[in-house]
Amino acid sequence: MLGAITLQFFLMYSQLTTLEFRRSGQILSNEMKLLLAMAPEHLDYVIRERSTDDLRIVVNEAGIFTASHQPVTGDLHMWPEGLEADGQLHNIVMEPEEGTPYTLRFLAERTPDGRVLVLGRSSHFLKEQKLLLRRVSLTTLVPIVFFALLAGVLLSHRALARVKDMHEAIDRIMRGDIHERLPTGTQQDELQRLAASVNRMLDRLEQLMRDMGNVGNDIAHDLRTPLARVRAGLERAISGPQASSPEALQKTIGRAIENLDQCFTIITALLRLAEIDNSKGRNAFMKVDLVALMRDAIDLYEPIAESENVVLLSHASEDVIWVRGDRDLLMEVLANLVDNAIKFTPAEGKVSVLVSMNGGRPSLVVTDTGSGIHPDERAAVLTRFYRSDKSRHIPGSGLGLSLVASILRLHNAELLISDVEPGVPEKGTCFTVLFPNERTGHA
CATH class of the missing domain: 3.30.565.10 (Histidine kinase-like ATPase, C-terminal domain)
Structure with missing residues (x-):
């Protein structure tokens, strides 16, 4: 967020500079066209008396010079160093006798009578706008950062609270409470979808555990019957009246083998089912x-x-x-x-x-x-x-x-x-x- 604010500030700063340069150039060009269209006597009067005119508001410096750059009239008493009377805008640093140097944008063109009209505009408007922009940015940055940090703390606390509830539910599940589920809220976010997915997985695991329990009961039931028959037959063969009869013993052993084969068939089938269910081949x-x-x-x-x-x-x-x-x-x-x-x-x-x-x-x-x-x-x-x-x-x-x-x-x-x-x-x-x-x- 701070990066976005900084980028926005620099973009506005550069746009202000470009806009003011373009605006000052247009103002100087328009004033130059207007003044050059005047008669020489009227032009001298306007330049001389411009301090009481609207021209003072848009043009900071104005003067008429001879072809040899000697001042004729106006408040510009010295030809700016480096200025050319070519109708182009020039940025020139002025160094007053007292005070700090400042920059003016000059436009110089020749009048119909051979003299040179010079107009200058200061960049103090741009400086004021930039100063205002800096103050506004600093003034708004502090509350924005404060509220962003506050919102981040609140949101993170809220998310961590939900994660904490999930951890507590997971701990209860690990302690053996297989009916426990992760809490899900009304928010349609990733945490809610994750909790829902985990709950579906737990439902499936609980069903599998229930099925395994049922399978164990079924195995015990199905194996108990043939094993009980084997035991009962062997007991009768040992203690019965025909215990010494080879034919009876052979018949008892045959039935025991059949019952044991049934047990082996069940076990083999279960192993085969487990092998197929776990197969990824x-x-x-x-x-x-x-x-x-x-x-x-x-x-x-x-x-x-x-x-x-x-x-x-x-x-x-x-x-x-x-x-x-x-x-x-x-x-x-x-x-x-x-x-x-x-x-x-x-x-x-x-x-x-x-x-x-x-x-x-x-x-x-x-x-x-x-x-x-x-x-x-x-x-x-x-x-x-x-x-x-x-x-x-x-x-x-x-x-x-x-x-x-x-x-x-x-x-x-x-x-x-x-x-x-x-x-x-x-x-x-x-x-x-x-x-x-x-x-x-x-x-």
């Missing part, structure tokens, strides 16, 4: 042929479908449809969807897989004729460990669809769940995977 993506991917999945699950007496069909366009992604992860998506469809489709049912273009976007569609998913449960089935009541009797960990959702998030793909026959969930489920436009194309 989109740089390793490459072109994946969805049609070839579908054929590999069909070859893998066709024997399983036959053993379950389920018809497995596939449909694809003749063109090669490709997306950018990780082929192994996309194979895992398709395998989970097909396995889920076969698992929940009764005997004599049908599962179909379709690869096509949907609105310019590559799509992967898996439909079945199973028991369907109620619309209220379609968001929940994508979360970890969720299992609907009608699927409790079917073996599984409840992690397959959450694994599919995580992989598709990594690929910026969209998963839609709908009924095979709209409005009739009991007739089957349709899973539609839509891949993004910018990562697709036709080979």
